[in-house]
Amino acid sequence: MTPKSDLPQGTLDLLIMKIVALGQVHGYAIAQRLQQVSRDVVQTPQGSLYPALHRLENRGFLDAVWKETESGREAKFYRLTKKGRTQLETETASWNRLAEAVSLILSLSEGAAK
Amino acid sequence: MTWWQRLLRRSELEGRLDQELRFHIEEHTANLIAEGVEPTEARRRARLSVGGPEQVKESCRDVRGTRWIEDLWTDLRYALRTIRQRPGFAAVVALTMALGIGSTTLIFTLLNGVLFKPFPYHNPNRLLALQEKTVQATQFGNLWAFSYPNYLDLHAATRSLDAAAFRYTGGTLSQPGDAEYIASCEVSAELLPLLGISPPLGRTFTTQEDQPAAAPVALISDALWKRKFGGNPEALGGTLAFSGQQYAVIGVLPAGFQIADDTVDVVTLIGQDTQPVMKARDAHPRIAVWARLHDGTTLDQARTELTVIGSRLAAAYPRSNEGRTFIADPLRPYIGDVGSTIWLLFGAVTLLLLIGCVNIASLLVARASSRSHEMAVRVALGAGRGRLIRQCLTESVVLGLIGGFLGTALMFLALKPFVALWPGTLPRAEEVQADWRVFAFAAAVSLLSGLLFGAIPALRAPTRDLERTLRGGARALVGGSHRLQSILVASELALAVVLLVSAGLLGSTVLRLSSLDPGVNILNVLVTRLALSPSVVANPAAIRIGWQDILDRTRALPGVQSVAMVDTVPMREGNNQIGYWPSSALPPRNEMPLLLASSVSPDYLKVMGIALRAGRFFDANDRLDSQRVAVIDEVLARRAFGDSPALGKQLWIPDMGAEPVEVIGVVPHVRYWGYAEDDAQVRAQLYYPFAQVPDRLLRRWSELMSIAVRTENAPLGIVEPLRRAIRVSARDQVLTEIRTMDQLAESTLARHRFLLVLFGAFAGTALLLGCIGIYGVIAFLSRQRVREFGVRIALGADPRDILRLVLRQSVGMIAAGVVLGSVLAYATELLLVRSVAGLQPHDPLPFLAMLALLIGAALAASLAPARKASRTSPINALRQD
Numbered sequence: 001m002t003p004k005s006d007l008p009q010g011t012l013d014l015l016i017m018k019i020v021a022l023g024q025v026h027g028y029a030i031a032q033r034l035q036q037v038s039r040d041v042v043q044t045p046q047g048s049l050y051p052a053l054h055r056l057e058n059r060g061f062l063d064a065v066w067k068e069t070e071s072g073r074e075a076k077f078y079r080l081t082k083k084g085r086t087q088l089e090t091e092t093a094s095w096n097r098l099a100e101a102v103s104l105i106l107s108l109s110e111g112a113a114k
Numbered sequence: 115m116t117w118w119q120r121l122l123r124r125s126e127l128e129g130r131l132d133q134e135l136r137f138h139i140e141e142h143t144a145n146l147i148a149e150g151v152e153p154t155e156a157r158r159r160a161r162l163s164v165g166g167p168e169q170v171k172e173s174c175r176d177v178r179g180t181r182w183i184e185d186l187w188t189d190l191r192y193a194l195r196t197i198r199q200r201p202g203f204a205a206v207v208a209l210t211m212a213l214g215i216g217s218t219t220l221i222f223t224l225l226n227g228v229l230f231k232p233f234p235y236h237n238p239n240r241l242l243a244l245q246e247k248t249v250q251a252t253q254f255g256n257l258w259a260f261s262y263p264n265y266l267d268l269h270a271a272t273r274s275l276d277a278a279a280f281r282y283t284g285g286t287l288s289q290p291g292d293a294e295y296i297a298s299c300e301v302s303a304e305l306l307p308l309l310g311i312s313p314p315l316g317r318t319f320t321t322q323e324d325q326p327a328a329a330p331v332a333l334i335s336d337a338l339w340k341r342k343f344g345g346n347p348e349a350l351g352g353t354l355a356f357s358g359q360q361y362a363v364i365g366v367l368p369a370g371f372q373i374a375d376d377t378v379d380v381v382t383l384i385g386q387d388t389q390p391v392m393k394a395r396d397a398h399p400r401i402a403v404w405a406r407l408h409d410g411t412t413l414d415q416a417r418t419e420l421t422v423i424g425s426r427l428a429a430a431y432p433r434s435n436e437g438r439t440f441i442a443d444p445l446r447p448y449i450g451d452v453g454s455t456i457w458l459l460f461g462a463v464t465l466l467l468l469i470g471c472v473n474i475a476s477l478l479v480a481r482a483s484s485r486s487h488e489m490a491v492r493v494a495l496g497a498g499r500g501r502l503i504r505q506c507l508t509e510s511v512v513l514g515l516i517g518g519f520l521g522t523a524l525m526f527l528a529l530k531p532f533v534a535l536w537p538g539t540l541p542r543a544e545e546v547q548a549d550w551r552v553f554a555f556a557a558a559v560s561l562l563s564g565l566l567f568g569a570i571p572a573l574r575a576p577t578r579d580l581e582r583t584l585r586g587g588a589r590a591l592v593g594g595s596h597r598l599q600s601i602l603v604a605s606e607l608a609l610a611v612v613l614l615v616s617a618g619l620l621g622s623t624v625l626r627l628s629s630l631d632p633g634v635n636i637l638n639v640l641v642t643r644l645a646l647s648p649s650v651v652a653n654p655a656a657i658r659i660g661w662q663d664i665l666d667r668t669r670a671l672p673g674v675q676s677v678a679m680v681d682t683v684p685m686r687e688g689n690n691q692i693g694y695w696p697s698s699a700l701p702p703r704n705e706m707p708l709l710l711a712s713s714v715s716p717d718y719l720k721v722m723g724i725a726l727r728a729g730r731f732f733d734a735n736d737r738l739d740s741q742r743v744a745v746i747d748e749v750l751a752r753r754a755f756g757d758s759p760a761l762g763k764q765l766w767i768p769d770m771g772a773e774p775v776e777v778i779g780v781v782p783h784v785r786y787w788g789y790a791e792d793d794a795q796v797r798a799q800l801y802y803p804f805a806q807v808p809d810r811l812l813r814r815w816s817e818l819m820s821i822a823v824r825t826e827n828a829p830l831g832i833v834e835p836l837r838r839a840i841r842v843s844a845r846d847q848v849l850t851e852i853r854t855m856d857q858l859a860e861s862t863l864a865r866h867r868f869l870l871v872l873f874g875a876f877a878g879t880a881l882l883l884g885c886i887g888i889y890g891v892i893a894f895l896s897r898q899r900v901r902e903f904g905v906r907i908a909l910g911a912d913p914r915d916i917l918r919l920v921l922r923q924s925v926g927m928i929a930a931g932v933v934l935g936s937v938l939a940y941a942t943e944l945l946l947v948r949s950v951a952g953l954q955p956h957d958p959l960p961f962l963a964m965l966a967l968l969i970g971a972a973l974a975a976s977l978a979p980a981r982k983a984s985r986t987s988p989i990n991a992l993r994q995d
Contacts, residue, residue: 028138031163047165050135051173058120058177066130073141076134 012052014095017080017088020062026075027053053078061087121180131174138164185501189508196509203481204513207474210883211517211563214467216524219556220532221460223525226555227546229453233374233445234545236310237406241445242416244268244277244403249437252704253691257441260401261434262384262392264427268403268440269302271423274416275405275442278305279384280373282400285357286645286846287380291342293846295645298356299373300384306333308406315339316350316365324385331383332361336369338379356380358648374402375447375541396434404445416442449541454949455865461945462613462876467559469609471567473883476602478510478571480894506572507565514564515557522548522556537864570598596895600923603887604930607972610880611935612942614968617877618960619946620870623953624863627793632859633784634684635723639855640829641683641822642836647844654809657816660843661804664821665715667839673826678718679804681818682710685788685858686851691797692769696754700766709750709798710786711770713807713815719781721824722855729761729779732803742771742806745779750798765800775802788862790952820851829854866950881968884931885975892924893979903983904991913984920983924976928969936965 019025019033031049056062061084069075080088120127139160146156164170175181197204232238246258260268260279269277280301287296303324312318313333323331332354334342343349354361361382371377384392384401391397407416424439482489492502526548533543540546644664650656661679668677682690693706700706716732718724727748736743744765751760764774784799785792807815825832833852840847896903903916939961947955 026137027134028141031138047170047173050131050138050164050170051177054131054174055177058179073137074133075137076130 010091011095012048013056014088014091016049016052016056017061017084017091020078021080021085021088024065024077024079026069026077028075030078056084060084118180120178121183124180124184127178131171135164135167135170139167185504186508189505190512192505193509193512197512203477204516207477207513208516208520210470210474211514211560212520212524213879214463214470214521215514215518215556215559215563216521216528217463218460218467218559219522219525219552220528221456221463222555223529223548223552224456224533224540224546225460226549226551228447228449228456228540228542230551231542231545233447238445240407241309242275242405242407242413242442243445244405244420244440244442246398247439247441250704253693253706253708259398260403261395261398262401263395264435264440265302265401265403267427268420268423269304271426272405272416272419273408274411274419275407276304276308277403277405278302278308279401279403280305281384281402282373282376282378283357283382285380286648286848287342287354287356288358288648288846289353289355293848295643295848295850296338296356296379297377298380298382299376299378300382300387301373302384305373305404306381308404311368311371313365314368315347316363318365319383324383326386326388328383328386330359330361330386331364332356333365333367333381334363335367335371335377335379337377339366354380355648356382358651370544375449395431405442413442413444447542451865451949452541455869458869458946458949459872461942462616462873465609465613466876466880467563469606469880469883471563472602472606472609473887474510474513475567475570476599476606476887476891478567479599479602480890482506482571503572507568510568510572511561511564514560514562514567517563518556518560521560522553525556535868537868538861570602596898599891599894600927600930603884603891604927604934606887607884607928607931607968608935608938610877610884611932611965611968612938613873613877613880614964615935615939615961616942616946617870617873618964619943619953619957620866620873620950622957622960623790623950624866624870626954627789627866627952628863630785630789630793632685632789633724633782634855636855636859638825638827638829639721639723639822640825640832640836640852641680641686641820641855641858642833642852643820643850644840645848645850646816647846649844649846651813651816654812657812658805661715661816661819663843664840664847667842668821668823668836671832671835671839673832673835675824675826676717676720677821677823678721679715679819679821680712680718681714681804681815681820682712682786683820683822683858684722684784684786684855685862686820686853692767694750694754694800695766696763698766698774700768703768707753707798709746709767709800711767711800711802713804714801715804718801718822721822722784723824724781724784727780727782728759729777731779731781732801732805736803737805738808740806742773742775743778743803744775745781745801746777747781747783747799749783749796750800751777751780753798767800770802771808789859790862790866790950793952822855866952869950877964881971884968885971888924888927888972889975889979891927892920892976893982895923896920896979896983900983900986900991903986904988907986908988908992916984916986917980920980921973921976924973924980928972931972932965932969935968936961 015034016030019030025033027050030053034049053062057064057078060081062078063081064076064078066074066076139157142160142163143153143156146159147153151159161167175184233241235241244260246260246264248256248258250256262279265277265279269279278301280299283298283300284295285298287294301319303319303321306312306318316333318333319331322328334349334354339345339349343352349363349366352363354363361380367381389399391399405416407413420440420442424435428435428438489502493499529546529548533540533546536543646657646660646664650660665677665679668674690711691708692711693703694709695701695706714732716734716736719726719731729745731745732743746754746760746765754760754765755763760777760780763777765777766774781801783796786797786799787795804815804819823829823832823836830852833849837849840849903911903919906916906919907913943955943961947953
């Protein structure tokens with residue numbers, strides 16, 4: 001499934017892992033937090049959240065437990081695994097490097113890019 | 115969770131997925147309602163935010179990584195449904211495959227058992243066979259069996275391997291029970307432990323017993339133990355009177371015990387053999403040496419050490435060991451020409467299987483044409499090309515596997531009878547059993563065949579011209595499938611040509627060989643080995659008297675016309691080839707031409723029906739103390755003396771003594787090696803009187819002797835009277851290897867006939883399949899063109915024009931098949947010439963005859979649908995569709 005948002009490839013996984021790293025959450029909460037954290041700028045691409053969650057779970061970056069929410073309903077809560085935490089760190093680092101490089105290029109004045 | 119866990123817990127995962135998504139939507143809806151959105155609208159927006167539930171679920175399933183197997187399951191179910199819908203078609207395919215795969219697996223089982231499996235000994239890949247090797251090669255090559263002193267020295271010196279020796283002997287078992295001649299073997303004490311064999315009852319030999327002075331001991335086979343001792347454990351400590359000596363039985367060998375491929379009943383110690391040849395370093399009394407590499411030693415290290423030992427012995431014993439060393443090779447079963455027979459059959463059944471696959475492929479192509487509409491609809495509904503191909507392949511692989519399953523079952527039924535039908539005895543027959551390799555082979559062949567016959571039609575799964583297909587109904591793909599089907603039929607015919615030509619060549623070879631004159635009159639002659647009583651064999655005078663007594667008693671039997679002794683019976687075995695020279699100026703030994711020497715008694719020509727061309731044959735006056743004489747065949751006369759008359763000339767034969775022999779008679783050539791072998795290489799022959807065999811050789815010669823008896827009626831009828839007659843003079847004189855000359859003559863062609871029958875059957879099947887193929891394609895194409903024919907006839911075309919039109923297509927296919935097939939058949943012929951003795955290369959007659967047969971049959975097969983097409987009624991044709 002091709003991402004239908006403006007999010008760069010792979011970013012959704014990174015954001016999801018970051019949110020899950022903050023504490024056990026269920027899918028709906030992740031969707032809400034994604035919106036809140038990014039102040040409604042990042043719209044979760046339609047239909048891509050759950051495939052992404054399942055992919056991360058299958059790769060062993062997340063694991064999941066079923067338990068009750070505060071409202072007493074059963075929901076699937078995701079947690080970051082050890083492997084996931086390492087992955088999050090590497091990806092964050094490489095994202096930062098990329099972002100720095102991109103902003104460095106963008107901040108060059110026109111004549112200097114030679 | 116690993117992927118197979120995810121696969122096994124699929125329904126649980128589905129439920130959980132559903133629950134998770136429902137939770138999301140309901141939470142979202144509740145929140146929206148709490149924000150004041152109207153419930154229906156809230157539900158709609160919540161659904162939208164997740165995405166289409168089914169799509170999301172599909173994407174989640176995709177990331178599980180179990181998709182392919184779920185697809186496979188779907189395809190399998192679809193395939194089984196399709197097969198059930200057309201059971202007739204499926205049955206044809208499965209049966210064709212069952213026959214093809216069954217016969218291929220059958221021959222593979224032989225390959226596996228006879229050629230691939232190692233010897234059934236402990237850790238067989240560390241076992242080696244050792245031989246003596248000389249720098250100078252003679253006419254017999256440069257590899258030799260060991261002399262016993264050389265073996266003993268090597269055994270004592272080597273550090274890289276454990277060596278053991280054995281030699282086949284055979285002898286008369288006089289006690290207990292009735293006397294009989296049995297196969298036996300002398301082994302060194304190390305041999306059985308080396309092979310990992312220990313007697314289940316009693317003990318094995320000790321090295322102290324492996325000495326000339328030790329008390330004689332023997333191990334006996336399980337079969338002999340049961341036959342002679344009734345399977346009683348008290349046999350241990352009992353005695354055997356064997357070959358004139360008393361042996362104490364110390365153990366019973368495991369059931370099925372064999373050395374190499376030979377079953378032996380008595381095993382004795384080679385060190386207890388006191389014959390003079392065992393002490394001579396320059397004698398090579400057929401001693402085989404096997405060895406086991408020490409752990410951590412490589413074959414190359416062992417070879418180096420053997421070379422060193424060899425050169426040390428050469429320095430110490432230059433007279434016998436000059437230029438002589440020892441070599442080692444991995445121990446392999448000796449199977450003679452059986453290997454090439456099995457490979458030929460394997461080639462033939464593989465061709466047959468290929469033809470079967472091609473046949474089914476063309477059936478599937480024809481069916482695919484009628485299913486093209488269905489396929490187009492699937493493509494239009496979004497099925498990918500890869501997915502469609504996979505689906506088609508699944509179907510054919512399922513058919514292939516069903517065929518493979520049936521075929522393996524057939525193989526199990528056919529294996530025993532097939533081995534029993536093998537000409538002569540199949541070496542290592544007891545190893546020919548289905549094992550994991552056989553099952554793996556059957557599975558692989560089934561899978562491959564399924565893929566092969568499925569791939570051709572599957573790759574045609576439509577992608578192009580989708581619209582045209584959908585609009586045009588069933589007729590749209592005819593152009594493409596026509597070409598493909600023609601190619602398939604042509605290749606089927608080409609493969610059939612290969613089998614037909616092979617069968618034709620074999621047939622003409624068998625015809626030619628069996629019409630040859632063997633040189634002897636094979637009717638009404640009994641030949642049998644005869645072992646004199648062990649009590650007389652030590653005394654030369656007693657041996658001569660013993661044989662004369664046997665000849666006299668046999669001649670006196672009713673129904674016997676004449677009787678003679680002979681050591682090398684024509685077409686049986688025996689290969690006493692020795693060098694000769696027509697003058698006393700002898701060349702070096704390895705440059706001397708060879709002749710086959712046979713010692714016979716005076717009536718030999720009469721018994722065998724051999725004519726006398728010149729001079730005389732032997733009589734009672736040719737004795738040990740008279741002039742040494744010989745009778746030669748025309749081949750030797752020509753080779754030794756050219757055109758000048760041979761009578762009265764002399765031949766120097768070092769192996770028969772320093773003095774020359776005088777030629778007193780000339781006889782025609784006899785095909786000693788059988789029809790085929792003697793055709794490939796004509797060998798010169800010489801006869802000399804048994805009476806002139808010197809005393810020192812007499813015991814050995816006596817062991818080799820057979821008697822040949824010409825009878826008035828069926829020769830096997832005198833076996834019992836003969837047996838009784840020779841027992842009168844000594845109770846333990848026995849007959850072995852009782853044959854008639856026509857059995858022996860027939861056996862030299864048995865392999866040829868066996869190959870001919872099988873190749874004939876395969877070729878017939880191939881021809882039938884090819885004809886069915888061409889019939890099917892022509893009928894199919896004619897049906898497709900029925901409207902065209904209708905129009906042509908309506909416009910005034912003659913039925914004969916239509917006939918010609920249809921036949922032109924079949925002639926094209928046949929021509930292509932014949933051309934391609936001839937090239938392949940020519941290559942096959944070269945292969946056959948190498949592995950079938952007496953098969954003459956470039957024999958055009960069988961080749962052309964088989965091509966004509968194929969062309970005729972294929973034309974006949976296409977004539978029926980062509981006729982039908984030519985009788986097309988224009989009205990009906992135009993009304994169709």
